[in-house]
Amino acid sequence: MVADKTEDLRQFETVVLAPVCRRMGLSFSSLSSVADVRVDFRIDQQPYRMAIDVGEPGPASSSGGAPRLAADRFEYVHFNSQQVRDDPAFCAEYLVRELVGQHAAASAPAGKGQPPPPPLDQAMLDEIKAEVAQANDQVKDPDAAWKKWAPIAAAALVIIGGLAVPAVNSLRSNEPEPAPVTAAAACLVAGASTTSGGLSGPGTTEDGTPCCPEEAPLKGDSDSLAYYTPGQEGYDSVTPQVCFTTPESAQSFGFSAANGTAS
Numbered sequence: 001m002v003a004d005k006t007e008d009l010r011q012f013e014t015v016v017l018a019p020v021c022r023r024m025g026l027s028f029s030s031l032s033s034v035a036d037v038r039v040d041f042r043i044d045q046q047p048y049r050m051a052i053d054v055g056e057p058g059p060a061s062s063s064g065g066a067p068r069l070a071a072d073r074f075e076y077v078h079f080n081s082q083q084v085r086d087d088p089a090f091c092a093e094y095l096v097r098e099l100v101g102q103h104a105a106a107s108a109p110a111g112k113g114q115p116p117p118p119p120l121d122q123a124m125l126d127e128i129k130a131e132v133a134q135a136n137d138q139v140k141d142p143d144a145a146w147k148k149w150a151p152i153a154a155a156a157l158v159i160i161g162g163l164a165v166p167a168v169n170s171l172r173s174n175e176p177e178p179a180p181v182t183a184a185a186a187c188l189v190a191g192a193s194t195t196s197g198g199l200s201g202p203g204t205t206e207d208g209t210p211c212c213p214e215e216a217p218l219k220g221d222s223d224s225l226a227y228y229t230p231g232q233e234g235y236d237s238v239t240p241q242v243c244f245t246t247p248e249s250a251q252s253f254g255f256s257a258a259n260g261t262a263s
Contacts, residue, residue, distance in 0.1 A: 015132055
């Protein structure tokens, strides 16, 4: 019973009382005392004076409680659990009508008797009911708001993703192509070393092909005593037996420029 009562109080405060008071510019207190009578909620903001019980009737409903509340000019209102859980819109409208009636009674000229209930501001009442319905959905299903917006969010992500991919591809297309790894650079990684005089033994690429390192790019053929320079026709097809840094270094070792090679 305590758990049910606690749940009734939480739902009434969140779904009914808070939206009503927010729209009407009122404040309320919970688990309060009025004229020494314990009540679940109290509105005490002139001219509005209301004591509210939710769920099982509290002390205010006893024979001594109600008169003490009335004597202190508090209106006592009780909502049962079924009303709070099944029809919060009814509870909200009832509260609004009672509060509007209190305001009208306080505004009536003295000695004129009880005035008729004034017409409700239907627009305000509709706004309150809409807020009550939204709060009720949220209490029953905390994920309701997310479920409502999830399809829209998913569609937005798809659109953003569709815009982002071409943009990224465009950026990539504007990036300069990486420089190709030349045979000399690959050969340099192989660790061929250059000796004094500009002579170097050939290195090898990762696949074992003989090559000349970057610092000694001229290929020398020991059989023909000819050297080949990078860019010369047939340079790539020559298997170097020695390598030279410059034509002068090759010539100092007795090598001559191959046909088509500038000396």
